[in-house]
C-alpha cells in the first residue's frame with residue numbers, strides 16, 4: 001500500500017509517498033503566509049501530485065498540529081494557527097481532489113506511531129514520546145494503542161502538563177504548562193526575566209536552545225541556571241507522564257535534542273530518582289527518525305481500527 005503523507009508545520013509542509021519502511025518520494029514546500037489552512041490546501045495538493053507522479057497512492061495520511069478527532073476525521077481545536085481548520089472537511093477534500101480516503105491524526109501522535117514502526121520504539125507497547133521544540137509534544141501509547149479518550153484528547157497534551165501552579169500563562173490558556181515553562185517559544189520570555197540576564201552571554205543575540213546550551217557549556221552562570229531550570233521542567237513532565245500513563249519507555253525527539261548528550265542522562269537520573277515504579281526502571285531514549293517520524297507514522301495509522309470515511 002502506498003500512502004501519501006502530509007506533515008503540516010506552521011510555515012512549511014512535508015509531503016511524501018511512503019510504502020512500508022521506505023519513503024519513495026518527498027518534498028518540503030513553503031506555504032502561503034496565511035493563517036488559514038484553506039489557503040494552503042491547493043499548494044499541498046500540487047505537491048502531493050508531484051510526489052505520486054510515478055507511483056499512484058492508495059490513501060492519504062494527514063498530520064495536524066492541534067487536537068484531532070481521528071475517528072470522525074475532524075480537527076477539534078487549534079492553538080493559534082490555522083483557526084479555520086475546525087470547519088474544514090479534509091476527507092471530502094481528499095475524495096474530491098484525489099479520489100482517495102484520508103486519515104487525520106495529531107502530528108505528535110503520528111511521530112510516536114512512526115518511531116514505533118521504524119525507529120526508537122520498535123517492539124515496545126507502552127511508550128510516552130516527548131518532542132522538545134518550539135512547543136512540546138507529549139503523547140502516550142498503552143498496550144500498543146494510542147491513548148485517545150472520549151474527546152480524543154487523552155494522552156496527547158503532554159506539553160500542557162502543569163509543572164508550576166504559579167507559573168507563566170500558556171498559549172493553551174492554562175498556567176505553568178511544561179511548554180510555557182521550558183520550550184522554544186517561552187525560552188526568550190524566561191531568560192529576559194532571569195536575574196542578571198542583562199549581564200549574561202545570552203543578552204547579545206536572539207535566543208534559542210542551541211545558543212543557551214552553548215553558553216552554558218562555555219561557563220556562563222545565568223545560562224547554566226536556565227538550563228538547569230529547563231531540565232527540571234522536562235523531568236517533572238516526565239514523572240507526571242510516567243505516573244499518568246505507566247510507560248516502560250520515554251522517547252525524546254525534536255530540535256532541542258541536538259543537546260541530547262546533556263539532556264538524556266539528566267532525565268534518566270531524574271526519572272530513576274523521582275518516579276514511583278516498583279516494577280522496574282523506565283528507560284529514556286532519543287528518537288531516531290527526526291522529521292521523518294510523522295511520515296512513517298501514516299503506515300500504522302492505516303493499520304488501526306478506525307472507520308474510513310469516504
Ligand SMILES: [Zn+2]
Nearest residue numbers: 160170172177
Ligand atoms: Zn499549555
